[in-house]
Structures are given as C-alpha cells and as structure tokens.
Amino acid sequence: MADKLYDVIIIGSGPAGLSAAIYARRAELNTLIIEKGLSGGQIFQTASVENYPGGIKGESGADLSMRMDAQAKSFEPESVTANVTSVDFTGDVKKVITADKTYESKTIILATGSNPVKLGAPGEEEYAGRGVSYCATCDGPFFRGMDVYVVGGGDSAIEESLHLSKIARSVTIIHRRDALRAAKSIETKARNAGNINFLLDTVIEEIKGGDLLESIIVKNVKTGNITEIKANPEDGTMGLFVFVGMRPITEFLGDAIELDNGYIPTDEEMHTNVPGVFAAGDVRKKMLRQVVTAAADGAIAAVSAENYIEE
Ligand code: NAP
Numbered sequence: 001m002a003d004k005l006y007d008v009i010i011i012g013s014g015p016a017g018l019s020a021a022i023y024a025r026r027a028e029l030n031t032l033i034i035e036k037g038l039s040g041g042q043i044f045q046t047a048s049v050e051n052y053p054g055g056i057k058g059e060s061g062a063d064l065s066m067r068m069d070a071q072a073k074s075f076e077p078e079s080v081t082a083n084v085t086s087v088d089f090t091g092d093v094k095k096v097i098t099a100d101k102t103y104e105s106k107t108i109i110l111a112t113g114s115n116p117v118k119l120g121a122p123g124e125e126e127y128a129g130r131g132v133s134y135c136a137t138c139d140g141p142f143f144r145g146m147d148v149y150v151v152g153g154g155d156s157a158i159e160e161s162l163h164l165s166k167i168a169r170s171v172t173i174i175h176r177r178d179a180l181r182a183a184k185s186i187e188t189k190a191r192n193a194g195n196i197n198f199l200l201d202t203v204i205e206e207i208k209g210g211d212l213l214e215s216i217i218v219k220n221v222k223t224g225n226i227t228e229i230k231a232n233p234e235d236g237t238m239g240l241f242v243f244v245g246m247r248p249i250t251e252f253l254g255d256a257i258e259l260d261n262g263y264i265p266t267d268e269e270m271h272t273n274v275p276g277v278f279a280a281g282d283v284r285k286k287m288l289r290q291v292v293t294a295a296a297d298g299a300i301a302a303v304s305a306e307n308y309i310e311e
C-alpha cells in the first residue's frame with residue numbers, strides 16, 4: 001500500500017513530461033514526476049534546436065531542456081529520480097513500481113521517450129565510450145582536430161555531423177543507401193560545410209582497435225567491396241558516432257497496455273487502450289517526433305487526465 005494517492009503520475013521528464021506537468025499543476029492536480037536520470041530527455045543531447053517556436057537562436061538542447069525543467073518545477077510538482085520496473089494498471093488505482101517503492105495514482109501519463117538504436121556490429125559494444133558514441137554534444141570535444149565518422153542518413157545524423165564539423169578535422173557520413181533521409185535544408189548545409197564527406201551505399205562490418213577505437217571495416221552494399229578505414233596514425237584514434245534512429249522505452253510496461261512495434265497507440269486526446277492511462281511524446285505511435293509535438297502531446301495528456309478525474 002502506498003502512502004499517498006496522486007491525481008497523476010508522469011513517467012519521464014522530457015518535453016512531453018514537463019509540458020504535462022505544467023498543465024497538470026495549473027489544473028491543481030496532485031502531480032508526481034518520476035524520472036530515471038537527468039530531466040530533459042533526448043533533447044538534452046542535441047547540439048542546437050532551431051525548430052522550436054520561441055527558441056533562442058543557437059540554443060543547445062541541454063539549455064532548452066533546463067529552461068523547460070525550471071519552468072515546470074516552478075509549478076511545484078513532486079518529483080523523484082527512480083527507475084520504474086513495472087506497472088499495474090488493472091484497477092481504478094494505477095500502480096507504478098520502482099526498486100524502492102510503489103506509487104499510486106488515479107491517472108498515469110507515459111512520457112518515457114526513446115533510446116538510440118545500436119548498429120549491432122561486432123566491436124560496437126566493446127568500443128562504446130572508447131571511440132563509439134551516440135551523443136555528439138557529449139563526446140564531440142574528445143575528437144577535436146581528428147577524423148570522425150557518423151553512421152545514419154536521418155535528421156539526427158546530419159545535424160550532429162554539422163555540429164561535429166566545427167570540432168573535427170573531417171566528418172564522413174556513412175549511410176546504407178545512396179540518398180539521405182534527412183530534410184533537404186539540413187543536407188544542403190552539410191554538403192556546403194567543406195569538411196563533411198559522404199560514403200553512401202555503405203555499412204559498418206566491424207569496429208576494431210586496441211584500448212581505443214583504431215579502425216572500422218566498411219562494405220559497399222552495391223559492389224560488395226570491403227575497406228578498412230584507419231585512424232590517422234598521429235591521432236591514434238577516431239570517433240564513430242551512431243545515429244540510426246530511436247527505440248521506444250516501453251519494456252517496463254509488459255503487457256499492461258497495447259503496444260505497436262513497441263510504440264503506444266493513442267487517440268488524438270492521448271488516451272491509450274487503458275482508461276486513465278495516457279501517453280505523450282516520442283513513446284507514442286505518431287508521424288512526427290519533435291520537441292514541439294512532444295510538448296503538445298504533454299499538454300493534451302494532462303488535460304485528458306484532468307477530464308478523466310472529473311468524470
Ligand atoms: P530516422 O529519421 O529514423 O533516421 C535513421 C537513419 O538511420 C536512416 O537514415 C536509416 O537509414 C539509418 N539506419 C537505420 N537503421 C540502420 C542500421 N541498422 N544501419 C545503418 N543505418 C541505419 O532517425 P533520426 O535521425 O534519429 O530522427 C528521428 C526523428 O527525430 C525523425 O522524425 C526526425 O525527423 C526527428 N529529428 C528532427 C530533427 C530536426 O528537425 N531538427 C533533428 C533530429 C531528429 P534509411 O534512411 O535507409 O532508413
């Protein structure tokens with residue numbers, strides 16, 4: 001038995017969760033935010049956010065998320081740092097279970113977002129943090145003046161390549177097809193950057209080195225040619241940044257809720273298939289995963305939670 005019954009528990013404190021907290025607290029709902037690590041979510045690792053209305057030119061994702069966090073916390077929701085391990089949504093009172101404690105609430109907003117997808121190439125795990133990275137803002141400075149390689153052809157890969165191009169000697173984008181998925185405007189910037197090269201129709205076969213990453217073996221998918229790309233001997237190492245999409249964080253939900261390829265289907269009011277349980281942000285099955293759509297989802301989810309409690 002938990003010591004308190006909340007009106008709403010928000011799991012996750014990225015833009016969706018923080019926006020939900022603002023709306024929930026303004027509706028005077030008794031609100032708890034449960035967050036695993038740093039507040040801010042995926043956007044925390046983005047070098048610059050230029051497509052959020054009202055954003056400041058050149059502002060980093062970390063700065064934007066800190067401003068969002070401060071704004072949400074000014075409405076005084078309760079918050080705890082904990083890893084949610086499972087849930088029980090079978091009764092009217094929903095249960096959220098962490099290693100230390102079970103929390104209870106009338107409604108739940110799932111805003112857990114997503115994690116970077118791994119390549120699954122041999123050596124990837126071994127060299128993670130020793131040359132292989134999933135965050136250009138965090139690890140880019142380690143490769144100042146060196147050659148770095150970026151895997152992926154989406155917005156993230158190309159935007160992060162632009163960021164890295166200001167730090168690294170050269171950036172080579174390795175993409176498995178001959179056309180990028182990224183928005184044309186971002187691609188044009190990359191093509192004009194001067195020190196960004198493209199290695200298309202190419203996949204990573206193996207990641208190798210000693211203590212640090214020293215070489216990557218790549219294969220041209222059209223010709224079958226295999227090449228070893230080695231670090232500049234004067235540098236001794238190189239960076240390999242992987243941006244090949246995201247995977248929703250929903251494993252902890254088990255079969256408590258309907259999922260589609262790991263994502264949570266909702267209607268336009270953020271209702272899931274379980275009454276009283278709502279989802280918001282990147283964890284939802286949706287067309288466009290952006291800060292602006294996550295924030296909008298969070299607002300709608302909180303209002304839907306308020307309506308559910310009043311019914
Ligand atoms: P994404 O759009 O899903 O792109 C993933 C890229 O990785 C694709 O080019 C894909 O290749 C490639 N890929 C996937 N699996 C791979 C594998 N196993 N090996 C090699 N390559 C692989 O993911 P994202 O770039 O992370 O973006 C996610 C969402 O956030 C998108 O909706 C994006 O628009 C949005 N976003 C927006 C901005 C912005 O507007 N400023 C910035 C960042 C992200 P294929 O193209 O061949 O499928």
